[in-house]
Amino acid sequence: MHAMILKGPGERLAWQECPDPAPGAGEVRVRISACGVCRTDLHVRDGELPHIHYPIIPGHEIVGRVEALGEGVTALAPGQRVGIPWLGHTCGHCLYCRMGRENLCDAPLFTGYTRNGGFATSTVADARFVFPLGESGQDAALAPLLCAGLIGWRSLVMAGNAERLGLYGFGAAAHIVAQVARHQGRKVFAFTSPGDRRSQEFARGLGAVWAGGSDTLPPEKLDAAILYAPVGRLVPMALKAVRKGGRVVCAGIHMSDIPSFPYDLLWEERELVSVANLTRADGETFLALAPQFGIQTRITTYALKDANRALDDLKAGAFDGAAVLVP
Ligand SMILES: [Zn+2]
Ligand SMILES: [Zn+2]
Numbered sequence: 001m002h003a004m005i006l007k008g009p010g011e012r013l014a015w016q017e018c019p020d021p022a023p024g025a026g027e028v029r030v031r032i033s034a035c036g037v038c039r040t041d042l043h044v045r046d047g048e049l050p051h052i053h054y055p056i057i058p059g060h061e062i063v064g065r066v067e068a069l070g071e072g073v074t075a076l077a078p079g080q081r082v083g084i085p086w087l088g089h090t091c092g093h094c095l096y097c098r099m100g101r102e103n104l105c106d107a108p109l110f111t112g113y114t115r116n117g118g119f120a121t122s123t124v125a126d127a128r129f130v131f132p133l134g135e136s137g138q139d140a141a142l143a144p145l146l147c148a149g150l151i152g153w154r155s156l157v158m159a160g161n162a163e164r165l166g167l168y169g170f171g172a173a174a175h176i177v178a179q180v181a182r183h184q185g186r187k188v189f190a191f192t193s194p195g196d197r198r199s200q201e202f203a204r205g206l207g208a209v210w211a212g213g214s215d216t217l218p219p220e221k222l223d224a225a226i227l228y229a230p231v232g233r234l235v236p237m238a239l240k241a242v243r244k245g246g247r248v249v250c251a252g253i254h255m256s257d258i259p260s261f262p263y264d265l266l267w268e269e270r271e272l273v274s275v276a277n278l279t280r281a282d283g284e285t286f287l288a289l290a291p292q293f294g295i296q297t298r299i300t301t302y303a304l305k306d307a308n309r310a311l312d313d314l315k316a317g318a319f320d321g322a323a324v325l326v327p
Pocket of ligand 2 (some may be wrong): 091105106
């Protein structure tokens with residue numbers, strides 16, 4: 001197999017040929033046909049997340065076909081199309097696993113972070129954490145659903161039944177969530193970097209009733225806001241934009257420091273929460289509903305060898321929607 005491997009924090013990914021990984025008991029090997037590029041991959045490459053053991057292959061929005069089964073795997077079959085998400089393994093017996101919050105497991109493995117991921121032609125995954133994808137939809141178009149879609153969905157659920165919903169940072173996740181929210185009859189308010197008219201236009205094209213800079217307030221108070229941009233100073237801005245009793249959901253794995261702000265912004269039962277990872281139930285629910293939401297992902301595809309360029313373009317905001325590597 002071939003892979004784009006990260007050998008140390010802040011380094012460029014390196015193209016490398018390696019032996020095909022053998023699936024262990026309970027695992028499957030998947031031949032990868034597409035892998036989305038997520039902001040978390042950028043945080044991994046830039047060494048912004050703790051506990052990375054190098055070398056590591058990033059990538060956790062994987063679509064491919066089962067190629068080999070490890071011992072004891074009966075739920076999946078060779079040739080079956082599957083998706084591999086961020087949550088790669090949980091312990092099954094810690095407090096969080098027992099209470100149905102496996103997204104918070106004490107001993108998890110995350111695809112493309114603490115176990116090898118999808119910036120490669122093949123990968124091995126714990127079969128219990130792999131989602132069958134069926135045959136409708138194109139591989140590359142489906143890839144962003146595996147994280148931007150799933151985490152987006154979890155954050156949308158966390159936002160409650162907000163009718164007026166703010167989305168801060170209009171990238172891969174927001175462009176999917178905006179479509180779901182619109183399908184649900186909500187009003188979407190999109191916040192981009194100040195002056196980023198292209199992204200604002202993109203948001204309006206996906207049904208946002210208003211789009212503007214994150215330094216401005218929306219024309220009406222929001223019921224909830226979700227932050228996808230990893231920018232801590234947006235937290236007080238979002239709290240300012242929500243009504244009394246409103247909720248602000250931080251959906252990123254990493255964020256710059258949140259500046260201090262007056263208690264008035266939180267007062268009157270406004271809530272500030274974060275969303276971490278996903279559960280398999282999130283994935284099953286979202287992937288079952290996705291076809292009826294009519295989600296059209298906007299993707300820019302790159303060859304696997306161009307993974308560094310895809311990450312650079314993501315960092316620079318060079319494209320709308322999501323980047324997808326196609327080996
Ligand atoms: Zn991700
Ligand atoms: Zn656990």
